Amino acid sequence: MFKIINQDKDARIGILEVNGRKAETPFFMPVSTKLTPKLISIKEVENMGYKAVICNGFILYLNPGVDLIKSSGGMHKFMNFNNLIFTDSGGFQMIMNFENKRNEKGVEFINPLNGEKHFITPENAVEFQNDLGADCLMCLDDLPKHGTKKEEVISSLKRTHLWAERCKKFHNGGGLLFGIIQGNVFRDLRKESAKFINNLNFDGISIGGLCIGEGKDLMFEMAKICVDNVSRYKPLYLMGVGSPEDILKAVDLGVDIFDSKFPAEIARRESLFTKKGRININIKKFKNDFKPIEENCKCEACKNFSKAYLHHLFKIKEPLAKRLSTLHNLQFIQGLMDNIRTSIKENEFQKFKKEFLKNYKKV
C-alpha cells in the first residue's frame, strides 16, 4: 500500500497504491471539493500529471448526496478521474461557521443552503467517504481555531482521539483510513496526539490543524514534533499546506502528501508563482511586460500569452484570466513536485531546496 523506495535524509520517495491506483510521493493534491477543481477541468489537472486530488466527503454528502454518486458508480466514474481520490471528513468545516454544536457523539452541522440540520458521527464520516468511493479517507476530527485556549484544546483533543478510535473501529476495507493529529500550537499536546494516533495503527497519518493563522515558525515546529513521533513507514500527510516554500520545507521533514486551495485561490486573486517568487500580475509594472510568466512553463498561459496580456485580462475582469492563472499555478506546483522527486532520487534534494529557496523571493 505504501512503500518507501528512496530516501535523501528525511525526504523520501514512496509509492502509494490503493485499489490499483498508484502515485509516487511526495505529491500535491489540487483541491476538488465538489468533484471539480474551480474554473478548470479535472482532465486538465490530470494532463498536468497529477495523480491525486482531494474532494470533500462531507460537502458531497450534503450535495448532491451519497446516493447519486453511488448510483453513478462512485466518484471516480462520476467525475471521470481514475487516479487517487482523497476525501476530507468535514472536520475542517467546523472552523468555517458550518457547525452548530459538537459533543462526544459527533457534530451537528447546519446546511446553510436550506437550514437542514445534519448530525455527523465518526462512523457516519467513514461510511459516507467509503460510499463515495474514496481511496483515502480522513477520520472525523475536532479542529480548534487558532487562538483557542489550552484547556479547550485539551478537551477538543480528547474528542479527536475518541473519534479517531471510533473511526478506526468502524472502518472495514474500502479505502485507506488516515488518522489526524491535532493539538493546536501546544508542544506537549502535539506530541501526545502524534503518539496516540500513531498507536492506533492507521493506514496513513495526517497532520491537521496547522496553517490556520499560527505563523510559519510555529507551524514548522509543530509539524516537526508530529513527524518525530510517528512511524516513518506510513504515508504522512500535512493537511492544507500548499505554498512552494512550505512544501519544500515540509518534504525536508519527511512529509509525503500535501493539499491546499492556496495555489488556485491566489491565482484567482491575481497572484502567480514563478521561480523567482510570487508576483501579483495585476500591478502596474506588468502592464508593459510582454514576456510570459515563466519562460519554460508548459501551461496554456505561458505557452501562448504574455504577462501584459494576462494583466489586461484581469483589468477587464475577463473570467479567462482566473482560469489561465489557475492553470499556471497548478502547473508550477506540479513542476515543483517533479523536481523534488527527481532531486531526492539523485540524492540532491538539499541542494535543490537551497537553490530554490535562494531564488524564490518576492519579485
Place this chain on the structure above:
RNA sequence: GCGGGUGUGGUGUAGUCUGGCUAACAUGCAAGCCUGUGGAGCUUGAGAUCGCGUGUUCGAAUCACGCCACCCGCU
C-alpha cells in the same frame, strides 16, 4: 428670450431644507494579504480648495446675490 432643474475625488452618488467634529459611500486607481476551497474575499494608501465669484456669519458644500456650464420645457 422666458421658466424649471442639475453642478461634490477618475466615474456614480450622499450630505444642502433645519449652516458647525478631519466632507461620507460605492466603484475605479495604487500596493499588500490569502495555505484540510460556500463563485471576485480582506487590509492599507493616494485622490475633492464641494462649477466660479462676491456677500451674510465666529463658522458656508449647505444661506443670499451675480456669473458660467449642461439638461428639460415654453415662445
